[in-house]
Amino acid sequence: MRITYKGDYALKTILDLALNYNNGVVTIHDLAKRLDIPVKFLEQVLLNLKKGGFVESRRGKIGGYLLAKHPAKIKVGDVVRFVEGYVEPIACIENGYKGCRDLYRCAFRPVWQRVDEATKSVIDSVNFEELVEKARANRRNFVYSI
C-alpha cells in the first residue's frame, strides 16, 4: 500500500463530511479551502467518491456534498481500496494474480502476506466515527494550547 495525494485527499474529504454529518451539505469550494486542495482536482475526487457510494450530492443553488452512510460504517480501508485500487504491498499478493512462474514456492511470499495482513488489520479497524472523535479532540487540544 502506498497512499498518493488522490487517496489522501479522498480520506480528508470524507473526514470533513463526517465532521459535518447531520449538518447539511458542504460545497466543493468550502472543502477545497479548508483542506487546501485544488478545486478542480477535488471535483474529480468527489465524483469518484460518489461513484464508489461514499458520498451523495445535491445540485443547484444550495447544493453540495454529504456522506452517503453513517461515519461508523465507513472504514479507512474501504476508501483506500476503492480510490487507490489496491492495498497489497506487491502485485503478486493481489487477488486473482497470475504471472509468476512458481508463486507458491516463492520464499518472499510469506513475507508479503504478513505485511498485507498487518496492514489490513490496521486500516480495516479504523472507521470515520472514531476519526471524528479524534479530530475534535485534537482541535480542542490545539485551541487550549495557544
Place this chain on the structure above:
Amino acid sequence: MRITYKGDYALKTILDLALNYNNGVVTIHDLAKRLDIPVKFLEQVLLNLKKGGFVESRRGKIGGYLLAKHPAKIKVGDVVRFVEGYVEPIACIENGYKGCRDLYRCAFRPVWQRVDEATKSVIDSVNFEELVEKARANRRNFVYSI
C-alpha cells in the same frame, strides 16, 4: 510500501546470490536466465545493488557477481529501503517530511504510523539466511511432490 519489479528483481537476485554464497561468482547471464529477468534490466539492478554495498563484482573472463556480506547480515527491509527509496505507507510519515499544514493534529497520522511500524517489524525481521533455508526446503518439497 509498494514493491515494484525493480525491488522484486533486486530481492530475488540477492536470494540467488545467497544460495550461491561461498560458491564462487554468478554471471548476469545465469541470474537473468534463472530469475527470468531481462539481461539489460538486471545489469542496472546489479550496478545499483553494488552501489548500495549489497553485492561485489569480478570483471573479466571468469567474472560475475557475489554477495558482499553474509546472508544473515542482509535484511529484506535493507534492500527494499535502498532500492525502492522508501518503505512508509505515505510520504508524510517519511523522515524529515515537511509540507503538511498541521502534521501533528492529523487524525490519520496514527493510522499510517501503525501501518508503518507493522510493516517494518515484518521486513526487518527477515534476513537472507532464513530465506535461503526456506527456498531450499521449498525446492525439496517440490521435487518430492512430483
Place this chain on the structure above:
DNA sequence: ATAATCTCTATCATATTGATAGAGTATACA
C-alpha cells in the same frame, strides 16, 4: 431570469516504470 452549484470530458506537464541499445573497460588464458 440568474446566480450558485454540481457534472463531465479533455488536456496537460512531469515523473515513474520497465525495458532496450550500444559503446566502453577489465581480465583469464591460449
Place this chain on the structure above:
DNA sequence: TGTATACTCTATCAATATGATAGAGATTAT
C-alpha cells in the same frame, strides 16, 4: 599479445501514473 567473456556506464524509449488545469454543460433555489 590477441581474443573471448565478462562487467560498466550512459542514453534513450514507450507506456502509464500522477497531480493539476480548463471549459462547456446541467440543475435548482430564489
